[in-house]
Amino acid sequence: METSTILHNFILDELVKGRKKTIGDDDDLLAEGIIDSLGILQLVAFIEEKFNFTVPDEDVVIENFMSVNALSKYLDQKLATKH
Amino acid sequence: MSKRFLLLNGLAIINVVLNHSIGWTYVAMFWWVHRYTNLSSPDFSQLYSGAYFFLRVLEQWVIPSIPAFLMVSGYFASFSAGKKKLLGWNFVITRVKYLAIPYFLWSTLMIIFNVFQNTNYTATRLVRIYLTGQAAEAYYFVPLLISLYLLSPVLIRLANWNWKIFLGITALIQVLTKLVDYPVITGMNLPLAPFFSFINSGWLFVGHIFWFSFGMVIGIQQSDIKETFRKVRWHLLIISLIFFVAGIIEWEWLLLQSGKTWIGPHETLVDNIYSFTILSAFLGFWSAHFPFSKKMEELGPKSFGVFLAHSLFLIIAARGIYHFIPQLLAFPLIFLMILVIIGLSTPLILMKITRSSYLKPIYTYLFG
Numbered sequence: 001m002e003t004s005t006i007l008h009n010f011i012l013d014e015l016v017k018g019r020k021k022t023i024g025d026d027d028d029l030l031a032e033g034i035i036d037s038l039g040i041l042q043l044v045a046f047i048e049e050k051f052n053f054t055v056p057d058e059d060v061v062i063e064n065f066m067s068v069n070a071l072s073k074y075l076d077q078k079l080a081t082k083h
Numbered sequence: 084m085s086k087r088f089l090l091l092n093g094l095a096i097i098n099v100v101l102n103h104s105i106g107w108t109y110v111a112m113f114w115w116v117h118r119y120t121n122l123s124s125p126d127f128s129q130l131y132s133g134a135y136f137f138l139r140v141l142e143q144w145v146i147p148s149i150p151a152f153l154m155v156s157g158y159f160a161s162f163s164a165g166k167k168k169l170l171g172w173n174f175v176i177t178r179v180k181y182l183a184i185p186y187f188l189w190s191t192l193m194i195i196f197n198v199f200q201n202t203n204y205t206a207t208r209l210v211r212i213y214l215t216g217q218a219a220e221a222y223y224f225v226p227l228l229i230s231l232y233l234l235s236p237v238l239i240r241l242a243n244w245n246w247k248i249f250l251g252i253t254a255l256i257q258v259l260t261k262l263v264d265y266p267v268i269t270g271m272n273l274p275l276a277p278f279f280s281f282i283n284s285g286w287l288f289v290g291h292i293f294w295f296s297f298g299m300v301i302g303i304q305q306s307d308i309k310e311t312f313r314k315v316r317w318h319l320l321i322i323s324l325i326f327f328v329a330g331i332i333e334w335e336w337l338l339l340q341s342g343k344t345w346i347g348p349h350e351t352l353v354d355n356i357y358s359f360t361i362l363s364a365f366l367g368f369w370s371a372h373f374p375f376s377k378k379m380e381e382l383g384p385k386s387f388g389v390f391l392a393h394s395l396f397l398i399i400a401a402r403g404i405y406h407f408i409p410q411l412l413a414f415p416l417i418f419l420m421i422l423v424i425i426g427l428s429t430p431l432i433l434m435k436i437t438r439s440s441y442l443k444p445i446y447t448y449l450f451g
Contacts, residue, residue, distance in 0.1 A: 017181060017447045030163055033177035036451075037159030038384040041089045045380060048086075057305055060085040062165030 003079075004072040010046050011068065015039040025069040030062065040065055051075065053082060084309050084369040086380070088155045091365065093379030095152055096386035097427065098145035100393050103220055104422035105138050105145075106348075107401040111412040113345065118409035127344050134415040143330050146350065147358040149224060150294040152386070154362060156228055157298025160235045161242065168243040170236040178232045182387075185451045186225040189391040190218035196395060215286040219394035223285035230288045231295045242299045253296040260290040261352040268349050269340040283349070290350075297359075301366070309369065316367025319360045326357035385434060388450025392430035400425040 004025060011023060015035045029035050035043070043065065044055050064074040112134065116126040129135055164170050190213055194204065204212075216222035231238075241249045263279040273279070283290050301308050312319065330353045338346055373379070382389075400422055404411050411418055430450075437446050 031171070031173050031177065033181060036178070036181060037156065037162070038089065038092060038386075040159070040162065041086060042384050044086055045089060055085075057084050057309065060162070062162055066165075 002072075003075050004068050006050065007043075007068050007071055007075075010043070010050075011035065011039075014046075015042060023068065025072075026067050029065065029067055043071070047075065051079060053078060084305065084366060085158075087366060087369050088158060089380040089383035090373065090376050091151050091362075092155055092383035092386045093381070095148040096382060096389050097379070098148040099221060099390060100397075100426040101141060101423055102145040102148065103394065103397055104419050104426055105142050106220065107397060107422055108138060108415050108419045110401070111405075111418055112415050115405055115409070115412050118405060119413040125344075129415075130344075138415070138419070139331055139334070142348075143327055143334075143354075143357070146330070146354045147361050149291070149350075150355075150358040151362060152224065153228065153231065153291055153294035154298035154301070156231065157295035157300075158302040159298075160232070160295075161239060161299040161302030164239045164243075168239065170239050172236070175232050175235060179229050181447060181451055182225055182229055182232075184448045185387070185391055186216075186222065187213065188449060189395070190216075190222060193218040193222075193395060196398070215284065219398075221390060221394050224390070226286040227288060227291060230286075231292070234288065235295075235299075238296060238299060242296065242303055246300045246303055250293075250296055250300050253293045256289055257291070257293040257355065258352060261350070261355055264290075264349055264351065265337075268337050268346060268351070270343065293355075294358075309366070312363050312367035313369070314367075316364055319364035319367055323357055323360035323364055326353055326360060330354045330357050382431075385431065385450070388434050389427065389430040391450065392433060393426040396429040397422055397426045 008023065011029070011034070012021075016023065017033055017035060017039075020034060023029075023034055027034060030040075040060070044060060048054055059074070059078075063070065065071055112129045113127055114125045116122050116129075117124045120126075122128070160170060160174075163174050194209070194212065198204070212218050214226060216224065216226045238249075260282055263275075264283040266273050267276055267280045267283065281287070288295075330351065333351060333353045337351070404418065404421070411421070434446070434450050437443065437449060442449075
């Protein structure tokens, strides 16, 4: 499964706030209130478990977690370096 | 370190429930004595008993809960500001919306519950209750957090301008606020006492601004702070232990100075120093493994829902025991344990049911 699909599914199943049933790849997750502070931390925990990869503190920045697209790009880059 | 905040939130919500359960246990020990003895209430013969001191130690332990929540919120605000180092109003509005709607619903539920218990409300009183979080003991936290989020666009600018001066000033504001609370606690008849009491209101940000600012600065200076706290983590832990004990002694001293048989909860300056050092030590030990950390990390994201819902279930449980099994009130620690279990598990069960039912779309509006 593609990184963005995995992230989409997790966000929609576990984190999404309000009545949203879909989220766009470029939707601003925080500004649009799709997820909250603890949602970001849950995302970090999920990524670490799912992709077996530790997210360094300096990478936990809004620019990497702004949208599904931003997060997918960040993850793909990190996973490519790892392999 | 960032993942530590999930664990911290989980720990903090357990402590919040424990704190309010302790409050009810004091009620059982001193104000409900007539239900299980021939004595009339209130009766303070259990003051300074083994159970009392055990509760006091627990009560001191849970003090950093609200500072922890505020610190995590401040950290999140600086995270949201990102490289732009600015917070927009859309961020503030979104945060306030998801705090205010569930808060309003649960406050209303508490008010309705109290109406059935023959409490009368005037329109002015209702407005005051909603604005200052008086519908339940714990609710002052929500207006407090909302006001800090409303201030966050300004605070983040100041934090980015010079974080040391910013932290120093917010610490000073908080220290002064706590200092002027001492005459209020001891009941000194000063002309400014009503004002001192007002600025120490739980819902007012001045007495808590440092915690939110501290979280913001942690977000901005993460790697430096992480390293600094790691280096001095043992010192911080030892200092926190000293202030933990000092806080217990101080409270008994204040009780004696006040000349009263009982005084309500106040967070003193000594308590604040304890909170600061224990929270910093917790961050300093960021790589240490804590028992049940996985479970507590899972509890962290549910903290706001538990926070809002637990008060109602604690009241129902405590009053239920008072009316139907008053013999239990004679066993403070068993009573406490029952309340903690009910206060934690009932909201969690309710949240689980809501999430897996057709009510899922409104989950956020109920539990945040």
